[in-house]
Amino acid sequence: MYKSLIALMGIMLLGCTTPPAHVERNVGxxxxxxxxxxxxVRSxxxxxxxxxxxxxxxxxxCYxxxxxxxxxxxxxxxVGLFFTGAKSESRILCFTFENNVLTDKKYTSHTARAGLNAPE
Structure with a gap:
């Protein structure tokens, strides 16, 4: 009973969070x-x-x-044994501020594929 209540509360809290901005190369x-x-930048x-x-x-x-x-x-x-595969993408955009003014920004991305039939 208590585990179900805790799980429900956790799901409800997830709905209250704001998702991070979608990071792409040109966002910065x-x-x-x-x-x-x-x-x-925060706004x-x-x-x-x-x-x-x-x-x-x-x-x-960093975002x-x-x-x-x-x-x-x-x-x-x-059937899934013969069609295993996954694709994973990570993107990070970091801003450096000195005295509250932007001095540098860096964008990094990485794509990894695993399995014989990984999505393109």
Whole structure:
């Protein structure tokens, strides 16, 4: 009984969270180094995936996405043994601020495929 109640409360809380901004290579292009403030990035991108204070006046905000796609045929009993495969994509966009002004931005992405019939 209590486990069901806790699980239900957890699902309800997930519905109250704001999903992170979708990260793509060109998302950072709208922010200009030397002009954009930390608050402006937060207002457009939302809550960062991670936030780190490197020094007294230096902060790094990172936004990340991770998506995994599985070959649907892999879900069919027995047949799925011959159609296993998955594709995983990760994207990270980090902004560095000094004295609350953007000084640098870096975008990183990685795609991995596993199995014989991984989705393209």
């Amino acid at each position: 292009d709208q922010f200009q180094e030397g002009k954009t403030t930390c608050d402006e 457009v991108m939302g809550k960062p995936t991670s936030e780190t204070d490197i020094a007294k006046d230096k902060t790094v905000l 990340g996405n991770h998506e995994t796609e599985i070959n649907p045929a892999a879900m069919i009993p027995l």
